[in-house]
Amino acid sequence: xxxxxxxxxxxxxxxxxxxxxxxxxxxxxxxxxxxxxxxxxxxxxxxxxxxxxxxxxxxxxxxxxxxxxxxxxxxxxxxxxxxxxxxxxxxxxxxxxxxxxxxxxxxxxxxxxxxxxxxxxxxxxxxxxxxxxxxxxxxxxxxxxxxxxxxxxxxxxxxxxxxxxxxxxxxxxxxxxxxxxxxxxxxxxxxxxxxxxxxxxxxxxxxxxxxxxxxxxxxxxxxxxxxxxxxxxxxxxxxxxxxxxxxxxxxxxxxxxxxxxxxxxxxxxxxxxxxxxxxxxxxxxxxxxxxxxxxxxxxxxxxxxxxxxxxxxxxxxxxxxxxxxxxxxxxxxxxxx
Ligand code: A3P
Numbered sequence: 562x563x564x565x566x567x568x569x570x571x572x573x574x575x576x577x578x579x580x581x582x583x584x585x586x587x588x589x590x591x592x593x594x595x596x597x598x599x600x601x602x603x604x605x606x607x608x609x610x611x612x613x614x615x616x617x618x619x620x621x622x623x624x625x626x627x628x629x630x631x632x633x634x635x636x637x638x639x640x641x642x643x644x645x646x647x648x649x650x651x652x653x654x655x656x657x658x659x660x661x662x663x664x665x666x667x668x669x670x671x672x673x674x675x676x677x678x679x680x681x682x683x684x685x686x687x688x689x690x691x692x693x694x695x696x697x698x699x700x701x702x703x704x705x706x707x708x709x710x711x712x713x714x715x716x717x718x719x720x721x722x723x724x725x726x727x728x729x730x731x732x733x734x735x736x737x738x739x740x741x742x743x744x745x746x747x748x749x750x751x752x753x754x755x756x757x758x759x760x761x762x763x764x765x766x767x768x769x770x771x772x773x774x775x776x777x778x779x780x781x782x783x784x785x786x787x788x789x790x791x792x793x794x795x796x797x798x799x800x801x802x803x804x805x806x807x808x809x810x811x812x813x814x815x816x817x818x819x820x821x822x823x824x825x826x827x828x829x830x831x832x833x834x835x836x837x838x839x840x841x842x843x844x845x846x847x848x849x850x851x852x853x854x855x856x857x858x859x860x861x862x863x864x865x866x867x868x869x870x871x872x873x874x875x876x877x878x879x880x881x882x883x884x885x886x887x888x889x890x891x892x893x894x895x896x897x898x
Pocket of ligand 1: 639640642643647736740741743837839842862863864867
C-alpha cells in the first residue's frame with residue numbers, strides 16, 4: 562500500500578493571522594515553529610515536541626501563565642478521541658452526586674440537558690471573553706472540574722505545584738485512529754476534500770495529529786501515575802468498558818468520594834454508569850440536536866462507543882505498522898495496548 566506523502570513545510574503565510582488578533586510576541590513565536598496541514602482545518606504547529614492546532618497556541622500559553630489550580634481541583638486529561646466526552650460525564654455524575662442525584666427518576670440531572678463538554682470545561686479552549694481568561698468554573702462548588710488535552714509536560718505550573726488530582730484516560734491507538742478519521746470528516750468544512758483513512762493513519766503514525774504524538778502524551782501521564790499514584794489516576798477506555806463498576810469505584814476512592822454502603826445498597830454505582838452510558842447520552846435530544854458554543858454539533862462526539870472497531874477498518878498492514886510503532890515507543894514502560 563502506498564501512503565500519501567506529507568509536505569515537510571508550508572508557506573509562510575497562514576490564514577489564522579488574518580482571523581485572530583495575536584500579539585506580536587505570539588506571532589513571532591508561531592512563525593518559528595514547524596508547521597503542517599491540520600486534519601480538520603488550518604494548520605498544526607509543533608510546540609516543544611507536541612503538535613497543536615495553531616489557533617489553540619495563544620490560549621495554551623495563556624493557560625500556562627494564568628491558570629491557578631486549587632488543591633481541590635480535579636483535572637481530566639486525555640488525547641482527543643480517547644473517550645473524553647464519556648469520562649467527563651462520569652466525573653461530573655460521580656463528583657456532583659450529592660447535588661444532582663444520578664437516579665433514573667431525576668429528570669433534572671444536568672447531564673440530561675447538557676452535553677458533558679460545557680459541564681467540565683477545557684482549560685485551554687479559547688473563551689469568548691478573551692485570551693487571558695480561564696474557564697469560569699468559580700460558579701462551581703468545590704471541587705472544580707476541568708479537562709485538558711495538554712501533555713503532562715505542558716500543564717500549568719500551578720497544577721504541578723498543587724494537590725490537584727489528575728485523571729488520565731487513554732485508549733487503544735488503533736481505535737483512536739478510526740474514531741479520529743470519522744470525527745475529522747464530520748467536522749471538516751464541507752468545501753474541503755474528505756480525509757481518507759490512509760491519510761489520517763499516516764499523520765497519526767507520524768505523531769502529527771492534534772496533541773500528538775499519542776505515545777509521548779500517554780507515556781508522560783503513565784510514568785507520573787507510577788511515581789505519584791496518589792495524584793494521577795491512569796485508566797484505559799477498554800478497561801472502563803470491560804469492568805465499569807470496578808473502575809468507577811476505584812475512581813471514587815481515588816477522588817476521596819467513595820461510595821458508602823448505603824449508596825451501594827441503593828445501586829448508585831449502576832445509576833451513574835447507566836446515566837453516562839453511550840445508549841443514554843447519545844439518545845438525548847441535547848446530544849442529537851444540540852451544539853457546543855463553538856458551533857460543533859454534540860452528535861459528533863457519539864459514534865459507536867465500542868472497543869475494537871478498528872478491526873472493521875484497518876488493513877493487516879496498518880495494524881502491523883501501528884502495533885510496531887506502539888511497541889517500540891512503549892518498550893520498557895510496562896504499558897501495553
Ligand atoms: P468512537 O468514534 O470509536 O465511537 P472523545 O470524547 O475523546 O472525543 O472520544 C470520542 C469517542 O468516545 C467516540 O468513539 C465516541 O463514540 C465515544 N463515546 C462517547 N460517549 C461515550 C460513552 N458514553 N460511552 C462510551 N464511549 C463513548
